[in-house]
Amino acid sequence: MFEQLGLIGCGLMGGSFAMAMKRAGLVKRVVGYSKSPSTTERARQMGVIDVEAPSALLAVSGADVVLLAVPVAATESTFKAIRHLVTANMLVMDVGSTKRDVVDAARRVLRDHVGSFVPAHPIAGKEVSGVEHADPDLYTGQQVILTPIDKTQPGHLKKAQDLWEGLGCRVQQMAPDTHDAAFAAVSHLPHLLAFALMHGIIHQQNGKEILGLGGPGFKDFTRIAASDPKMWRDILLANRLELVEQAKIFQRSMMNMLQMAEEGNGEKLEEMIAEASLVRSHWRMGQKAK
């Protein structure tokens, strides 16, 4: 149980976290700050936060748990803004989709207090953003990846684990690099592919007519293409090395399949499809593949 949550970034992810923490009885008071004062005000009016802080630093003041729910590109500047009030007893976490860059920024900026920081990536989200879409159930039943480093205080790591479990999440730990490679494959590349597919269609002469024909498969496949542009620009940039690696692997598979189609090699083509189809048919979110 925490006394005070310092929330930096009162959007979808941060707002949902504050609501979930309160509902679970895990925190008494939420002090929130957003870059845009109107967002902070709206969060208070909605009851997502209790007190508006005029700066990130003041949101941290007096908190025993701090959540950075800002775009990954803003992580370093946020650390800089709060570093003077981060203490050894304070649990600091983020919710960023990339972890290598976040960990590097924490080392550089927090220095002696980097042990207070437990890098976290809750695998949850929506294709809409903003505090008005905040939802106390956003994290319920979802996975959270913690990527501690050698300097992470074990006590804080334990607190972080308990906290997310208290919100109904399943928690696992892995190294930041392992995390980034895996999420390039299951999240960042799929976003890039969905954006690229939409982009390619839009710019065709009869793009509007074509789009009008999309059915349920197209709907699901492209849902993530509606995601927030700035957020995804930052993620793709932050994880570009792993993204490019995963794109190469993907392209080999794609070119193979296209070649088989062109050559009329139905047997080989079916084999590749069958492999993908079988694995996807048995896949269940949050369960290790067999």
Add this chain to the structure above:
Amino acid sequence: MFEQLGLIGCGLMGGSFAMAMKRAGLVKRVVGYSKSPSTTERARQMGVIDVEAPSALLAVSGADVVLLAVPVAATESTFKAIRHLVTANMLVMDVGSTKRDVVDAARRVLRDHVGSFVPAHPIAGKEVSGVEHADPDLYTGQQVILTPIDKTQPGHLKKAQDLWEGLGCRVQQMAPDTHDAAFAAVSHLPHLLAFALMHGIIHQQNGKEILGLGGPGFKDFTRIAASDPKMWRDILLANRLELVEQAKIFQRSMMNMLQMAEEGNGEKLEEMIAEASLVRSHWRMGQKAK
């Protein structure tokens, strides 16, 4: 109102059609045939069809409306099997995802009776197949594309339009080639991409661990990768020319985005994402894009 539906292929698409036709009171009797006798039997036991036919030809005998709900690659052989009993008064339709090849097969095989054939593509489906998943609501509210040719009898075209509208579908007409190009973009290429993504992940050393981390975005993006391998082998082969064209367009967009990420060109990258995101945010299934 029809007297007798001759259903060739009692799987998901055909079975759902028979159930919907009966529920809507559009047909009195359904005579069904499937390649696999156990499927035909199961369809009768489930009440999806009334009578089991021992051959495609006998399923057509006495029917005033015939639906071919077979894999696109089996269309030509099915036409050959039934040609002797196709009459000028009989409405014959298919449900294939590609239309150029189906129309060509109809011309070649049905010849003088090609006018009875109204090529149809209901934009509906599930990632599962088989009569046990047949659902009278599969077509409700969905779009159906009819791709008549010059020889298509206007009376049959009208009957086909009325029939699908009677099942709660929105019907539009277009040329077979226009259809195939559009569906390469919104359906066939997305399937290929989803298969290729899965394939690329599976073959990585820690593929199973990576797959275990997929969240809601991955779930939706890859749903279509669980689709039936034989059916999709046939579709990708049948529409390979348009598929390759659309893949080229997609690849240009993808390579552009990857290059911008690699170069750290956040401004341009955001611009491309924003364009895709804006269009997808306003997209609604079955509505022409603005």
